[in-house]
Amino acid sequence: MSNTLINSIVKNGTNLKDRTVFLIVFCISLFIRLPFFFRDYIDRDESTFILMGQSWVEGHLPYTELWDLKPPITFLVFAAVIYVFGKSFIAIRLLGVLLVTSAAFFTYKIGQEAHSKKIGLWAAIATVALLSMFGSLQGVMSEHICMAFFMPGLYLLIKYKKWGTTFLSGLLMGIAVMSKMNIAYAILFLGIFVFYYHYRNRNWVKGIGHSSLYYMGILLIIALTLLPYYLQGIKDLWVSSVFKAPMAYIDARRYSVLKLAPTFVILAGFFFYTWKKKLLNFKLAPIQFLLVAILGVLFAFYKGGRINGHYLIQLHPMLLLLVIIALSNLQYFKKFKWKPYFLFILLLIPMETYLEYFNIAQNKYERDTFYNGEGFSVPKYIQENHLDTKNILFLGYHIGYWVLDAKPPTKAATHPSNICRDELFAFHDNPRALSMDELRYIMETLQPKTIVTRKNRRVFDKKEEAENSYIDAYLVKHYKVVATVEKAEILQRLER
Incomplete structure (x- = not known):
C-alpha cells in the first residue's frame, strides 16, 4: 500500500473508489488466509460441511445420507464449490477469502453511510482480521457464509428505502438464516425496526409494506430450501433437522449465565460510555440499524446459552463499525497523525499467518508438498x-x-x-x-x-x-x- 494512498485514507478517504476498497480487502484477506489453503482441516465443523456437500453432489439431500446440525444452504455452498472444482481444498479456502471479502466490503459500505469512507475502510480491514485470525477462523465456517449475505442485506436496508431493495434484502437475509439459524433474532429485530422506522415518520402504510416485503423475501428462501424435501415426501426430516434439532441442542448444552455475563457487561459498558460521552449519535438511522442488529445477535447468544469463539463472527462487523466511529470521536484520535512506522506495527498483527507461511515452507522442504496435516x-x-x-x-x-x-x-x-x-x-x-x-x-x-x-x-x-x-x-x-x-x-x- 503506497504512502500516498495511506495518507489519503488517513486524511479523509473521500477519493476512495469501491473497486479500490474491494481490492484492498480482498488482497488483505487473501494474504492472511493463503497459507491455510494447504492445511488438511482447521476446524472439525468445516470438515463436516465438506462431507455433507460431497454427499449432496453425489445426489443425496442433506440429512438423508449424512447428518449435521446446520441449515441446508451451508451445505449447498460447499456442494456448489465441490461440483464445480472437484475435491479441491484450495477452491474451498478461496471461497473463504471471498466470503470474508464480501462481509468486509459491505462493512465498508455501511460505514460510509454511518460516518465516512475512511471509517468504513478501517472497519473493513479490522473485519478481515477478526474473521480470519485466531483459532479456527481461517477455515470456512457457517458464520462466514451467513455474514457474507447478512452484511449486504443490512446495507440495502440502511442505504435504500425502495420496495425492490427491501425485498432483495429479505432474500439475502433468508440465505443468511438458512446458513446459520441463530442469526434469526437479528433478522427478526431488523424487520420490526423497518416497520418502526417508517411508522415514526407517520407512514405506517410504508412500514407495513416494507416489513412485509422483507419477511416475504426471507420466507421465500426458506420455502425454496424446503421444496426438494417436500417433492420427495420427506418434509418432516427437513423440519426436524432445520428447526427442532437446534432447539434440542441448545436446551442440552447451555453455558452458565456467569460465562455469558462478561460479554454482556463489557458491551453494556461500551454503549453507556459512548452515549454518555456522545461518541456515537444514536439518532442517526444507520447507527440505529447497527444497534438493532447487534442486540439481535446478543439476544441469540442469550437464548442459545453459549458463546463459542466462532459465534463472534456474527457480531464483529457491526460492532467494529461502532467501536471505530466512537474512537474517531475521541480527542486523542482526532489529533492522530499517521507515521510510516505505524504500517510496520500493523504488519505485525497477523503473526499467526507468518508462522503458517513458515510451516508450509518447512513442509515443502521436508516432504516435498505444501499440503500438511x-x-x-x-x-x-x-x-x-x-x-x-x-x-x-x-x-x-x-x-x-x-x-x-x-x-x-x-x-x-x-x-x-x-x-x-x-x-x-x-x-x-x-x-x-x-x-x-x-x-x-x-x-x-x-x-x-x-x-x-x-x-x-x-x-x-x-x-x-x-x-x-x-x-x-x-x-x-x-x-x-x-x-x-x-x-x-x-x-x-x-x-x-
Missing part, C-alpha cells in the same frame, strides 16, 4: 499400506473420509462428536436412541477394520465419561496400533 498424511499411509477403507471409522481427522472416497459408518458418525449427542438422534430418524447404543452398534456390529484416533487425546469430550471409558477399553481389547502418523494413531482390528 494428518488429513493428508493418514490417508496416504492407509493407501500405501493397503489398509481397509470400506469399513473405516475416523474418530479424529474425519476429513480423511473425503480424501479416501469413504463414508462415515452411520449418520450420527458424520461428525465424531455427534455420536454422543443422543438428544439429536430422534430428529434424523436414528434407529438407536442412546449414544452408548450407537457406539456399541458401530464397534460391535459394524466392527470397523480401520480406526483413526488422535494420539494421546480423549476420543470424545471429557464430559462424555461413559463413552470414553467404553471406547478406550474396547480399542485396547480388539485393536492394535499399526502406525503413528504425526499426531494420529491408525488402528487395525485384531483377527479372532
Whole structure:
C-alpha cells in the first residue's frame, strides 16, 4: 500500500473508489488466509460441511445420507464449490477469502453511510482480521457464509428505502438464516425496526409494506430450501433437522449465565460510555440499524446459552463499525497523525499467518508438498499400506473420509462428536436412541477394520465419561496400533 494512498485514507478517504476498497480487502484477506489453503482441516465443523456437500453432489439431500446440525444452504455452498472444482481444498479456502471479502466490503459500505469512507475502510480491514485470525477462523465456517449475505442485506436496508431493495434484502437475509439459524433474532429485530422506522415518520402504510416485503423475501428462501424435501415426501426430516434439532441442542448444552455475563457487561459498558460521552449519535438511522442488529445477535447468544469463539463472527462487523466511529470521536484520535512506522506495527498483527507461511515452507522442504496435516498424511499411509477403507471409522481427522472416497459408518458418525449427542438422534430418524447404543452398534456390529484416533487425546469430550471409558477399553481389547502418523494413531482390528 503506497504512502500516498495511506495518507489519503488517513486524511479523509473521500477519493476512495469501491473497486479500490474491494481490492484492498480482498488482497488483505487473501494474504492472511493463503497459507491455510494447504492445511488438511482447521476446524472439525468445516470438515463436516465438506462431507455433507460431497454427499449432496453425489445426489443425496442433506440429512438423508449424512447428518449435521446446520441449515441446508451451508451445505449447498460447499456442494456448489465441490461440483464445480472437484475435491479441491484450495477452491474451498478461496471461497473463504471471498466470503470474508464480501462481509468486509459491505462493512465498508455501511460505514460510509454511518460516518465516512475512511471509517468504513478501517472497519473493513479490522473485519478481515477478526474473521480470519485466531483459532479456527481461517477455515470456512457457517458464520462466514451467513455474514457474507447478512452484511449486504443490512446495507440495502440502511442505504435504500425502495420496495425492490427491501425485498432483495429479505432474500439475502433468508440465505443468511438458512446458513446459520441463530442469526434469526437479528433478522427478526431488523424487520420490526423497518416497520418502526417508517411508522415514526407517520407512514405506517410504508412500514407495513416494507416489513412485509422483507419477511416475504426471507420466507421465500426458506420455502425454496424446503421444496426438494417436500417433492420427495420427506418434509418432516427437513423440519426436524432445520428447526427442532437446534432447539434440542441448545436446551442440552447451555453455558452458565456467569460465562455469558462478561460479554454482556463489557458491551453494556461500551454503549453507556459512548452515549454518555456522545461518541456515537444514536439518532442517526444507520447507527440505529447497527444497534438493532447487534442486540439481535446478543439476544441469540442469550437464548442459545453459549458463546463459542466462532459465534463472534456474527457480531464483529457491526460492532467494529461502532467501536471505530466512537474512537474517531475521541480527542486523542482526532489529533492522530499517521507515521510510516505505524504500517510496520500493523504488519505485525497477523503473526499467526507468518508462522503458517513458515510451516508450509518447512513442509515443502521436508516432504516435498505444501499440503500438511494428518488429513493428508493418514490417508496416504492407509493407501500405501493397503489398509481397509470400506469399513473405516475416523474418530479424529474425519476429513480423511473425503480424501479416501469413504463414508462415515452411520449418520450420527458424520461428525465424531455427534455420536454422543443422543438428544439429536430422534430428529434424523436414528434407529438407536442412546449414544452408548450407537457406539456399541458401530464397534460391535459394524466392527470397523480401520480406526483413526488422535494420539494421546480423549476420543470424545471429557464430559462424555461413559463413552470414553467404553471406547478406550474396547480399542485396547480388539485393536492394535499399526502406525503413528504425526499426531494420529491408525488402528487395525485384531483377527479372532
